[in-house]
Amino acid sequence: MKRTNIHPELVVVTGAGSGIGRAIALRFAAAGAHVVVSDLNRDSAAATEAMIHARGRRACAARLDVTDPSAWEAFARDVLADHGVPDVLVNNAGMLVSGAFVDLTPADWDRQLSVNLLGVVHGCRVFGQQMIDNGKRGHIVNIASAAAFTPTPVMSAYSVSKAGVKMLTECLRLEFGPKGIGVSAICPGVINTNIGEHAVTVGVDEELVARGKELTRRVQDAAAKLPFSPLSPDLVARAAQRAVRYDLAVVPVRAEAWLGYFLLRIAPGVNRRIAQPLDVERIERVGRRVLRLIDPTSSEPAGAQAISAPIEVSR
Structure with a gap:
């Protein structure tokens, strides 16, 4: 791999109020960049800004609704006026809509695609134009998902949105x-992020949704206590930095993502069937086993029988 000559001094990150976006903002700031921390929730963006300042680094916070093209235009103008042209844009903002395909309404599809796909389109357009007009090297990092190349039941809208991000990138x-x-x-x-906590689940009993979120929370809490952080958002942050450093096209993160990435190429039929047998009861059993593996002292909550959706704790 050949190194690029990009040394990020100004970085814009969307959805940086928590999870992967926050980890990316912290990592680029630690490397010396001024980070523009944007999020739909202004308070969450300000919290990330405060964390960066507490470490003696530079950042500023802004509210941004990635589904609004005019908000993107105004945001890009403000960044240009206040700081200049970004060296790196990270399109990270995203959300999850899950449910059986026949239960998803046009509004569900609009909600999923407007955030996960069109939000990335708008960001690439306005800041890509700035980079082109400026005539200097730059880099755009789009956060997709292993779902971009491994189909999953009850996540058709999410998978389509992330596959679109990957193809747009290429x-x-x-x-x-x-x-x-x-x-x-x-x-x-x-x-380990809160995407599942804020997910929209369609056509599923609310009690089962609550059980699923509780099990997800327990897995996340247990994983966060481990010294080697196998589910840490910082794994994605490091991948983002590596992508900029070496101008990488597609960067899977974690073993299951690499497995899907290679199976898509060498055994696409197998890749399509990997998740086919999944149902909510099996997913719950997997979640319980993961929890026991991470925290052997954990006890199963009484009455837990099924969950509503995969333990989807990634972007």
Whole structure:
């Protein structure tokens, strides 16, 4: 791999109020960049900004609704006026809509695609134009998912959105590459974030949803206590930095993501069937086993029988 000559001094990160976005903002700030921390929740963005300042690094916070093209235009103008053209843009903001395909309404699809896919489109457009007009090297990092290449039941909208992000990234590499702008897709597997906590579940009993979220929370809490952090969002942050440093096209994160990435190429039929047998009861059993593996002292809550959706704790 050949190193690029990009040394990020100004980095813009969306969805940086928590999870993967916060980890990415912290890591780029630690490397010396001024980070523009944006999030739909202004208070969450401010909390990340405060964490960066507490470490003696530079950041500023802003509210951004990634589904609003006019908000993107205004945000890009403000960044340009206050700080200049970013060296790196990280399109991280995302959410999860899950449910059986026939239960998803047009509004569910609009909600999923407007955040996960069109939000990335808008960011690439406004900041890509700035980078092109400025005439200097830059890089765009789009946070996709292992779901981009491994189909999963009851997550069709999410998987389509992330597959779209991956394909958009590869198309833009061809367009932006000759102009000195790299574009990368990061595809995490299971990562400890709160995406499941804020997920929209369609056509599922609310009591089962609550049970699923409780089991997910317990797995996350147990994983956070481990010294080697196997589900840490910082794994994705490091991958984002590596993508910029070496201008990588697609970067899977964690073993399950790499497995899907290679199976898609060498055994696509197997890849399509990997998740086919999954149902909510089996997913719950897997979640319980993971919890016992991470924390052998944990006890199963009384009455827990099934959960509503996969323990989807990644981006």
